[in-house]
Amino acid sequence: MLKYLTYISRQSHVITDKNLKELLRISRSNNSAIAVTGMLIYFQGSFIQYIEGREDNIDWLYNKISQDKRHQSITQISSGFSKERAFSDWSMAFKKLQSNEATAILGYKNLETEQLFDDEKKLEVHPALRLLNNYIRNL
Numbered sequence: 001m002l003k004y005l006t007y008i009s010r011q012s013h014v015i016t017d018k019n020l021k022e023l024l025r026i027s028r029s030n031n032s033a034i035a036v037t038g039m040l041i042y043f044q045g046s047f048i049q050y051i052e053g054r055e056d057n058i059d060w061l062y063n064k065i066s067q068d069k070r071h072q073s074i075t076q077i078s079s080g081f082s083k084e085r086a087f088s089d090w091s092m093a094f095k096k097l098q099s100n101e102a103t104a105i106l107g108y109k110n111l112e113t114e115q116l117f118d119d120e121k122k123l124e125v126h127p128a129l130r131l132l133n134n135y136i137r138n139l
């Protein structure tokens with residue numbers, strides 16, 4: 001069984017695109033080494049991250065991420081177990097939402113997140129994604 005976990009947090013200071021790119025580069029490299037997949041969304045200073053993998057790896061990674069000084073007010077919003085990965089192809093998908101995208105997200109036909117969330121089968125398997133979807137829809 002795979003463990004999944006979703007949390008939200010606030011950036012503790014302004015994060016530039018360059019900083020984000022570097023954060024993703026390191027995360028993707030680290031995550032692929034321990035077979036952790038997932039998604040990171042950045043929107044107006046908030047992060048929403050979904051990670052999935054072996055339980056010990058997820059617990060270890062979440063502990064590490066939660067101590068990162070680049071964000072604060074970290075709140076776990078869901079966690080559980082699943083037989084299948086929702087993100088088998090990416091080590092860490094990323095989406096930086098613009099404010100107009102956040103409100104009009106459902107109108108964006110090519111948005112990766114929307115394609116993912118439109119897959120009802122995946123939503124059934126992953127309650128965390130359903131939660132994430134609701135969260136984004138309500139931004």
Ligand SMILES: Cc1cc2nc3c(=O)[nH]c(=O)nc-3n(C[C@H](O)[C@H](O)[C@H](O)COP(=O)(O)O)c2cc1C
Nearest residue numbers: 023026027028030031047049064065068070071092
């Ligand atoms: C919002 C956010 C999400 C992060 N996600 C990951 C992640 O998925 N994987 C990861 O290895 N590090 C992630 N990090 C970075 C870790 O906190 C930590 O800085 C990094 O893993 C250290 O890498 P190193 O041990 O190779 O130096 C994240 C940091 C932030 C602020």
